[in-house]
Amino acid sequence: MAHSQKGGYDYEFVETPPQYLECSICLLTLRDPHVSSCCGNHFCQPCISKVQEANKPCPLCNESEFTTLLHKGVLRTINCLTVYCKWKRLGCDWKGELRNLGEHLMPRDGGTSGCGLVMVDCSYKCGVMVERRELAQHERDECAKRPVEAQMSSLTNKLEKRLTIVEKKLESTLREQKDMKDKLSSLEVQNESLAEENKALKTKLEAIKHIHSHSIDTPPFYYTLYNFNYHKAANLVIFSPPFYSHPGGYKLRLQLYPNGTKHAKNKSVSLFVAIMLGEYDSDLSWPFNGRVSVEIFNTTHDVWDMTTDFNLGLTASSRCVIRPIDCVANDGTGTITWLSHDDISNHYVIPGYDFVRLRVSEVKLFKN
Template identity: 45%
Template sequence: MAKFSGGYDYDFVDQPPKSLECSICLLTPRDSMVISCCGNHFCDPCIGRIKSNRKPCPLCNSPDFTTLLHKGVAREVNALRVYCPKKAQSCNWQGELGQVDHHLNPTANSRGCGFVMIECKYKCREKFERRAIAFHEADNCANRPMEVQVAFLARKLEMLATENREIKNKVTALEAENTLLKQQMEARPLPPVPPFYFTVYNYRQYKKDNCTIMSPPFYSHPKGYKMSLQIYPNGSNTGTNTHMSVYAFIMRGEFDDTLQWPFTGRVTVDIYSYKLKKWTQIQVFNFKEYPIERGYDCVISDGSGYHLFFPQDQVETEYMFKNGSYTFVCFRVNRVELV
């Protein structure tokens, strides 16, 4: 708005032409008036003050003049595009200057600037921005009529009922999901537990390729520790190139949160002798010497086993079954004792 009773001090979208400027306030003229003495135009408030104080024309110094509304200039001014005076409060409206008053003070059926301060219609002496006044009058004003308060409570009860229905629907969906998960858990096959059998097919080829062999995972007991065997046909550490090395490892399992850590149990591993036609207990892997705090997603480094598990020539002669070009070695995890 104008800083004083003169021209328009709006933020214009495009700078108005100099020809429209009031020569007194140097602003875009409000109610532009043309004067009889020299034909120049001024703001009605500006030239009105000159005339009421009986001063001469500020441009031609004529002591006597009359004024008349300059309708052509007024139309040009009203057509200039301006931003809302509440732009600093984030109102993004822009339009013709002639529509500003309607934007700031709309009719009952029109939507105006939401950032104009309005007094509560229930005379509580509070003022709110237009965008918030309806909420105050309907929900918060202490002076609002009883029927308005009742309507507010009815709306709130309806909202609570809707929220309650949504919560019930969510609970029903979660219960159904939980039931489905339980059914899936019950339908899943139980994980393998000792005695756990593991046959290495093409053992001689693994040895030739110097590959490490890892068994499928098994569990120490139902809902127990997840484990795996790892076999080095060419040995490891002190057994490299002379012995088969075998280790047992703890892996990350789905029941770990319910188990006691560290794991300090014993794992008994057997190997089948095709020469003697019977299982031979090889070693008991003692995790008390290598306590495991927690398993890994895959075998990394922590485990218990023996570098000198079996001499390679003894594996070839006693524990490897040959069928043509295929060779087999069978292992059995006989039991896992929890210590």
């Protein structure tokens, strides 16, 4: 909940503050509490300063001449009140003393600690603002000004360790072949098997490195769509960044029509999934046969819902699931009447911020 900068606090408190901590002018919890010399009542310093600057009498006892003084005891009491984070409705579970809220929202050290839902600038000065909890991923995988050094995931480390073990086994096997000629046949089979495993692991490792270096995500894939109402008013089609079904898999993207298409024009939001020309298409099975599950964040109930399964396979149009032949994506498949304009405005657009959040929760592949 946002607070007024000219009056008291209107944060969501864990327990309702006692009435004596309420400003008699703005009726909110006291901010910078001052006590009057005339009737001894408490006011927010911004509220009572306006009265004094206008040369008006005390709003409670009507005394024309009075002074005010910061009440440090009341200030300490207020600073010890327990509040929720202002982004509680979006999922932040932080709560603590009021004195610590500012540090939670915007740490003094400028680091990545604090509320993950606060919008922050990229440290590489690329001009993009992202949620603090997504800053590390943005700076590692998406920022146009990030360092050249590749950022590897835990899966890459595991594959490298496994590769080292296999290579040592291969060397050991070669030594044993020289000492055990009577077992040459079985050792040759083992050597070939280990060599194939070594080759496969190297291929997987290179695929993972390539995916990371090209900033391509895999499910769960999160996409925040900013300026939704602008795109809707301009009747623009919105394309999400591409993502892979899995490491070394199919390259996909979401296509969203904020103003609807075909018979849903000006009534509903239409959503489609399309297959793009990918790096690994030659190693994959065609036509594509699988299900893409998409969800949207419900701001009313603080949950991901409206799970929609997009089935692409033998029952879909052949232009949707065949191997792409150029840089233009295949025809998309989806639902024309995905969400009505009333539903998305009332439950899914972040109030006051004009953005919606989508998530591809799963891509499940079926056997052809």
